[in-house]
Amino acid sequence: MITAHLTQSYDEFPYYSRAFPESHPAHLATIGQLFGMSPARVSECRVLELGCASGGNLIPMAVAFPHSQFLGIDISSEQVKQGKAQIQQLQLTNIALVADNLATIDESWGQFDYMIAHGVYSWVPETIREQILRLCRNHLTEQGIAYISYNTYPGWHLREMVRDLLLYATADETAPQQRVDTAKTIARQFASICDSQQIEQHLFQQELNRLQTQPDSHLFHEYLEAVNTPFYFHDFINQAQHYHLQYLADALFSRMFESDLSPQAQQMLQQLAPDLITAEQYKDFFRNQKFRQTLLCHEDVKLERYLKAEVVEPLMVASSAQPTRDRVNVYDGTEVAFQTSKGAVLRSSNPVTKLALSYLGQCYPEMMSFAQLWHQVQQDLGITEGRKQLATDLLRGFSVDLVTLSCEKAGCQKQVSNYPMAWSIARQQAQFQSEVVNPHHQMVSVSPYARQLLPYLDGRRDRANLAQQFQLSATTVEQTLAELAQLGVLVS
Numbered sequence: 001m002i003t004a005h006l007t008q009s010y011d012e013f014p015y016y017s018r019a020f021p022e023s024h025p026a027h028l029a030t031i032g033q034l035f036g037m038s039p040a041r042v043s044e045c046r047v048l049e050l051g052c053a054s055g056g057n058l059i060p061m062a063v064a065f066p067h068s069q070f071l072g073i074d075i076s077s078e079q080v081k082q083g084k085a086q087i088q089q090l091q092l093t094n095i096a097l098v099a100d101n102l103a104t105i106d107e108s109w110g111q112f113d114y115m116i117a118h119g120v121y122s123w124v125p126e127t128i129r130e131q132i133l134r135l136c137r138n139h140l141t142e143q144g145i146a147y148i149s150y151n152t153y154p155g156w157h158l159r160e161m162v163r164d165l166l167l168y169a170t171a172d173e174t175a176p177q178q179r180v181d182t183a184k185t186i187a188r189q190f191a192s193i194c195d196s197q198q199i200e201q202h203l204f205q206q207e208l209n210r211l212q213t214q215p216d217s218h219l220f221h222e223y224l225e226a227v228n229t230p231f232y233f234h235d236f237i238n239q240a241q242h243y244h245l246q247y248l249a250d251a252l253f254s255r256m257f258e259s260d261l262s263p264q265a266q267q268m269l270q271q272l273a274p275d276l277i278t279a280e281q282y283k284d285f286f287r288n289q290k291f292r293q294t295l296l297c298h299e300d301v302k303l304e305r306y307l308k309a310e311v312v313e314p315l316m317v318a319s320s321a322q323p324t325r326d327r328v329n330v331y332d333g334t335e336v337a338f339q340t341s342k343g344a345v346l347r348s349s350n351p352v353t354k355l356a357l358s359y360l361g362q363c364y365p366e367m368m369s370f371a372q373l374w375h376q377v378q379q380d381l382g383i384t385e386g387r388k389q390l391a392t393d394l395l396r397g398f399s400v401d402l403v404t405l406s407c408e409k410a411g412c413q414k415q416v417s418n419y420p421m422a423w424s425i426a427r428q429q430a431q432f433q434s435e436v437v438n439p440h441h442q443m444v445s446v447s448p449y450a451r452q453l454l455p456y457l458d459g460r461r462d463r464a465n466l467a468q469q470f471q472l473s474a475t476t477v478e479q480t481l482a483e484l485a486q487l488g489v490l491v492s
């Protein structure tokens, strides 16, 4: 009954399907490697996505890795139809989307190196949740990694209050868009009468206000859908262990560290938490965690929990961080803070680290191999020592979300060529949305000019041609191309 209801609901009101960088196989493989696993090479692997909607997450992966196989399943045939049309337009032959219940997956589907279930586990009935874990147990290769995201307590206690309010207020309505509109109106009215001086009402108000900026499809399926079951992290892990799966890591790697917590909280954690799972659960209480992206692997995989700097050496590195002061003297021993636009900070007085982060910031969104970065730093500083320090600091940067480490190179190009080319999927997406995916698997918003040019950046038009076709000045074309290069959408 519920499954039939969900099918109809997602057919009628499709989900806004997008890319989630933390679910990307290259990211899963990198984290697996950091913890001592030997995951399959992403350039030659098999990936299964459960509840893939119209493929907004899976299709860009298939574009980036033509020699890997991507399979998605979703119960909503309407969403799958949309995804298939996109795949056909992109002429991809390494991806298939299936419109069916994931409960029908059997042995004939084979084994997968990476399995992804983003936004599905909390949003399906218990039998399907069990099936998701059973599929991970039966279909993951020996060194395979599964990504499962879900809503969590304690953060969802407050959101449940909002959900209950909205379900109650829209109970007499049936049309999805009408329910969304009513929900937004009610949320606005309630928010306007909350007394923000009172902490409880202030928090409630914040949650209500959040709804106004969410895509309608997200609001509908999150707050007005028949099923939405949050879990405590430790309960989720218990369920996974029942299927002989173990906790590998959080896909949002920085969440596994405590640098965002006060020294008192960190000290208390050490006393309270005898093991990793307990520590993670207590951190959720400190952070009022609302959502988790958990990575699982088979229980018999031996994990190396002590992170070693050497693991960084075979990896690719990128960082968008910039120094917070105009001039960086790498030699003078002063501490410099590097910061990303999202507020991640790493401080260092070490010349090697300062120079390396300056290089990375200059060449972002392009990636460099660790070896290439070290070589450049070493040459410029005329040193032979410091390689290990660099690896340690890059790992530190990764653990605060300031540095990207990856076992695969994202193919962005910073230099705008004479005949600029954007990657195919961004060219396609720009035709119907203002947010496109880049090869880092990030969704980036593009300006109206960029959206206009993007579909035509196929490497066959030069700047003069573009300016003429769109009646734009040479300066506007130049600025727009620079914007797209900075967003990582251009390729060579």
Ligand SMILES: C[S@@+](CC[C@H](N)C(=O)[O-])C[C@H]1O[C@@H](n2cnc3c(N)ncnc32)[C@H](O)[C@@H]1O
Pocket: 003, 006, 007, 010, 015, 016, 017, 018, 050, 051, 052, 053, 073, 074, 075, 076, 079, 100, 101, 102, 103, 117, 118, 119, 120, 123, 124, 128, 221
């Ligand atoms: C909240 S949406 C998430 C979609 C997508 N993974 C994302 O995060 O953008 C949940 C998806 O699960 C699909 N779904 C629900 N029950 C399913 C089932 N039994 N088998 C396959 N897909 C299912 C829905 O159709 C919907 O597309």
